[in-house]
Amino acid sequence: MQQPDIRLLPSALGVVCQRIAAHGGRAWLVGGSVRDMMLGLAPKDFDIEVYGLDSAALVTAIQTLGRTETVGRQFGVLKLWSEGLEMDLALPRSERKQGAGHKAFEVQTDPGLDAQTASSRRDFTINAMMLDPLTGELLDLHGGQNDLQNRILRHVSTAFAEDPLRPLRGMQFAARFRLTLDSGTAALCRSLLAEAATLPAARIWEEWRKWAHADAPSFGLQVLRASGWLALYPQLEALIGCEQEEDWHPEGDVWTHTALVLDQSSAIALRYNWNDKQREQLVFASLCHDLGKPSTTFRHENGRIRATGHAEAGIEPSKAFLESIAAPQSLTAHVLSLVAEHLVHLHGNPSPRAVRRLAHRLQPSNIHMWEALVEADASGRPPLPADRPALSWLEEAVKLAVEKTAPEALANGEMLIELGIQPGPAMGEILTTAYQAQLDGEFTDSVGARLWLSQRLGKH
Structure with a gap:
């Protein structure tokens, strides 16, 4: 954790803030940029809240600095492109919920609103800090710095309960920054569960997509569980308490195993420097790979726990879960093929014939992605060591040039x-x-x- 260094901010941002100050206003950098700078990360989004100027005065102040566009007239948001930098400028505002759902708000902009009131509408304390890009002054009115230091995800105010998207936002924030949900915030999340059905499918998917790009997806799963929102996903909830044979899975139940596999998959995707779509394929395949276990797990007469046929049995619950989060059909196709085949290395040797046939069955996925899933699965069983039990299959696939695609038909x-x-x-x-x-x-x-x-x- 470190204090934000304003010298690292883009010069174009400083010019904008200086121009606003020259016209009698004050500009604060708000939201995720401040949080990221405190974590030593480069800020990606530049959201500026402008105090002391009305909309017309703000436009006058910045209109010569670059191209502008009003993108949220109701919210008083002005987008500015200057010297290759995109910035969102907004006036302080208050919001009042008018009905159920994610967008049912009456918004009132007020350039004279105090920062305490304006910042109270934000979701989490870690996102409610404000930084003056000209002086370096940090305004932390809700304890965000302390929560970030202690890795706590806490709501700013009871206004949190006005937006039912926030529990899912909390899920992806927790996964990205390894946060634990505050108990009071968890209670507010539970109060929003009935409004989950009002959320647009695209917004649900966007939060899950961000979750899949996090370093520690398991933290997001724990937020879902603590908040009660796991009830929306019965395919995942069924993993809790689903027993596994201790010799193979000393780590515990299928829920625990899946959480560990998810974090392994994130590390593997990073190791390969995979693009967004590849990462999503691996992470969601890891999340879904054992969804067939709750319906197939039984205790054998010899006392050992078995889940015979769980790979194939996992196809339907995986499909249902991915549909519930509005995942793209293209992603679903990749995940289902990986789930169905994730145990094939246990039932034979990587002969050229077996490898070519696997490459064909895995379409539209491929053996490289499959081997990564097998590695994540095998490595999510501590204290057993990390392992790559399907590496020989990948090596044979490379020899046959089928590691990334199925064999092209030679007869035509x-x-x-x-x-x-x-x-x-x-x-x-x-x-x-x-x-x-x-x-x-x-x-x-x-x-x-x-x-x-x-x-x-x-x-x-």
């Missing part, structure tokens, strides 16, 4: 036309059979494909 319709087969159902059936033969290694190039087709059709 053009070859069949040359052999006298016309387009139609019969051609499709032959090509399907040919591809299966290719996966089995019966031919490995186009010459071999032509020969195989010729022999299959009895034309030599």
